[in-house]
Amino acid sequence: MKETIGFIGTGNMGSPMAMRLLKAGYKLKVYNRTKSKLGTLIERGAEAVERPADAAEPGGIVITMLADDAALREVTFEADGLLKSLGPGNVHISMSTISPDTSREMAVKHHEVSADYLAATVSGRPEVAAEGKLGIYLSGEKAAKERVMAILHELGRNVANCGEDPGAANVVKLAANFMLFSAVEAFAEALAFAEKQKLDRTSVMNMLCDNLFDCPVYRNYGKLLAAQDYERPAFKLKLAFKDLKLAIQTSESAEAPMRLAESLHNRMLSLIATGKGDCDFSAIGRGAAEEAGLVHS
């Protein structure tokens, strides 16, 4: 009989993650600002709670998977917030893409009430979450990390230990996203270049993946880019832009300039300004194509 876990934030990513835990035999107390998103989870046996504070059992584990720093702050610090009910033995696993400095501040506030805060950030799209094959970056206190490891292994195929600094997993996640966006931008430009030289986008994409870039990131996004297929968003451009801004803001406080991030800022903001914010972020490829004078239906 497995323990009860609090789960706060059941959106695009949180929902399949919570479902995965239910299937693995955990009991869940779930909270979401918009209650209607809890339906399927309740059908599968999760218990809905009214306030974030109610998600935590004494000494238990709570997972948060929220949109941004502000949402996490609200859920944690508001009057009925999670921190109200945390104390010795509680562990808060924060899986949202947020800034490292927010994680560090969170850790301090949790320690003040003798609870633990871990950052456990994830790479992967919703369908990957549903299969329990996310990549997970984990940081925070050692004992707390060991305690939650079995749970994280239900969610991810690979849990990378980023050390004791509670913000470290957030740093790695921002770096990973930045590299992902850069790879898609470069691939998009390369395909526009090849098309303007009258080569076939799909052939070139395949050749580049076969020879040098033989990994899922390039293969998956390469297909979308070759086909100029951006209308089924798994990771919306406007959310990717939010993550990019978080990386840039962190690069400011870290005093570590990232020139490709600045270039991507222009690309994404232009796409948003011209109405493509709700496309998949790989619509970067449309930007590169239009800039080259290519028009696709």
Place this chain on the structure above:
Amino acid sequence: MKETIGFIGTGNMGSPMAMRLLKAGYKLKVYNRTKSKLGTLIERGAEAVERPADAAEPGGIVITMLADDAALREVTFEADGLLKSLGPGNVHISMSTISPDTSREMAVKHHEVSADYLAATVSGRPEVAAEGKLGIYLSGEKAAKERVMAILHELGRNVANCGEDPGAANVVKLAANFMLFSAVEAFAEALAFAEKQKLDRTSVMNMLCDNLFDCPVYRNYGKLLAAQDYERPAFKLKLAFKDLKLAIQTSESAEAPMRLAESLHNRMLSLIATGKGDCDFSAIGRGAAEEAGLVHS
């Protein structure tokens, strides 16, 4: 008993490629502007010739592996140049990284004398060439491509057919290099960012490769970047810059803007201006680190 092949250009890359053909049982007539570079090949049985024109047997195959467009033009068109001795049945396999337009012009001139011109560009470092495991992009006339396939399979593990346009293999090669440089730049920035947040470069590098970027390009360059080890150049920065300029120049004639290429132009030129042109091109990582105020011994 295998046929005799002409081989012009026995530098860093050409030398191990020619050696590979000798080991596979081909006879070679070799030419190099600087004769001293022919030593090892002659010891292994290659015949040195005095003029590019002498490298070609009637109806035979000649490979060129030269530094740039200008070197190929000279070797091909000069008074004693290769084109002088080419005629029906000859195939010139041009393996240098040159502009697609030069390949297209070459093809026309070769057809005027009833010879064939193929572009067969390669991805891979000298040690990869020595093992016959290059990635090869091949373009040009169908019959000629079929004729040379066995020879190319001695050099590469993978021969990608880019179609009939003689410039196509050059387009793909320029695109591949551009994507490689972009990936290294992004990785370099990510590691400087992580280090400024007090994370360990090697750990972060490994985590990123394990989760999202699990392919040799990221693993190999990731090691160099994590260790800031740029002093054993397999692909010199100043030669990478030459290739980048070729990509930009082709993007101009193709009217296909490549904003990351323009950003890389600044990075590489700055490194050259500050004395790092003879480092490996992954010294991009030193640029990113210095810009972030990181100083490594």
Place this chain on the structure above:
Amino acid sequence: MKETIGFIGTGNMGSPMAMRLLKAGYKLKVYNRTKSKLGTLIERGAEAVERPADAAEPGGIVITMLADDAALREVTFEADGLLKSLGPGNVHISMSTISPDTSREMAVKHHEVSADYLAATVSGRPEVAAEGKLGIYLSGEKAAKERVMAILHELGRNVANCGEDPGAANVVKLAANFMLFSAVEAFAEALAFAEKQKLDRTSVMNMLCDNLFDCPVYRNYGKLLAAQDYERPAFKLKLAFKDLKLAIQTSESAEAPMRLAESLHNRMLSLIATGKGDCDFSAIGRGAAEEAGLVHS
């Protein structure tokens, strides 16, 4: 006998502006977080007050000249803040470089207590402020603008009417700073380029000013750039970076990409990361020179 004006924020720029008003015959009630900065003004007859709220006379005018959005919010909204004592007839002239959205929000809050809020942003260095020769951009309600015009004409040679939108003057100020930074960056690159071609920086600077760029911005910064003289900061790089970030943040909410701003972001952040944040912002010129391999003592 002129009226009494509240003046909050007597730093680098605020101090000479307040002094200018004293000399013009206005009475001042001055407030500054750090009291020690009030000394000279008190000697010249200004009255120091203990709380921001005390700076406003019933129905009177209050000027704020603060570091950033956060400082203005605090001074305005805190328990003893300015807003507490404002009511019908009061006009708050906000002269800080802040975001247009903060101005718009401020205007709403002021109208709720029947007071007026004007944005009156300024171009010019401290010595220009002392001479009453600032350039001023003014926006907000018509009647209020007319009421304060005489005061603003003590501070500036030129008061430009930006219309009724309270944020408009902030937009123009951010645009002006952005154009200033861009002009300095371009000039810096041009001089590094010329020096690397063995031309004399000062001669080239003068020729460019004489022919095409004959206005004070280019002449003044051209002198600093030619001499590589950045150690007497009139506008510190780290403050300029704050303004640049404000412009970028506003460009995000306006969905108006500014690619040169993104490029400047890299330049300034690199200079800050390498220890030049307290130089004058024209140290951009040092960045361009070092990038070109030029070392100046």
Place this chain on the structure above:
Amino acid sequence: MKETIGFIGTGNMGSPMAMRLLKAGYKLKVYNRTKSKLGTLIERGAEAVERPADAAEPGGIVITMLADDAALREVTFEADGLLKSLGPGNVHISMSTISPDTSREMAVKHHEVSADYLAATVSGRPEVAAEGKLGIYLSGEKAAKERVMAILHELGRNVANCGEDPGAANVVKLAANFMLFSAVEAFAEALAFAEKQKLDRTSVMNMLCDNLFDCPVYRNYGKLLAAQDYERPAFKLKLAFKDLKLAIQTSESAEAPMRLAESLHNRMLSLIATGKGDCDFSAIGRGAAEEAGLVHS
């Protein structure tokens, strides 16, 4: 009675310059590849010659005003080229926008036949040329410069002495154009930014010119940018791009990176790729507006 001058290249700029010299009383021997462009000059008394070599009188002065390095090389070095008829006492004033290295090579070749070569580059549009108010940058041997000064003063209001290095005037010209393009790009972005914040383009443009940017460059281009009026090209975008590429190419050989030039490269190439190469170069403003989602009729 004034001397006879050879004048080669009577295009957009060359034509009003030659006309200006005729009006000042000089006799002209004119040459143009396309003869039909000589009509008006011949009506005004110029003598048309058949070959570049015929433009030079023994010991006389010849002016060239051509499209690019290649055109100057052809006119100078071809079989019937200018250099054929030059000898002691001849001065060739080269007024085209070309690379400094071409000027340096030209100077060497001219000295071999005891003739002088001067670079005298110009700032200004055709109507400015017609009024004799160009800005002129002059470099080369001192005695030759003195000899041609009276002639240059017919063409320009201001002749700046760039020193003895024959390429120096070309360096300054490339720097001036680069700064001009940068200023227009920055202004264009600022106006798009302001418009997206609902400010009036023309008002903002005027305020910025009145306060900080009070010089003809900003006033003239500001008007075009505010009105989005790019259809009457005085300096075509595709020619501006040619000059920008020359600056970048020179920055490569000088090892002086120019990041704004690289950014402008993307802007201009995108505009050309989308069909705006024949607009005035200030169509940069259309690029900035479209990127921000602004559509103007």
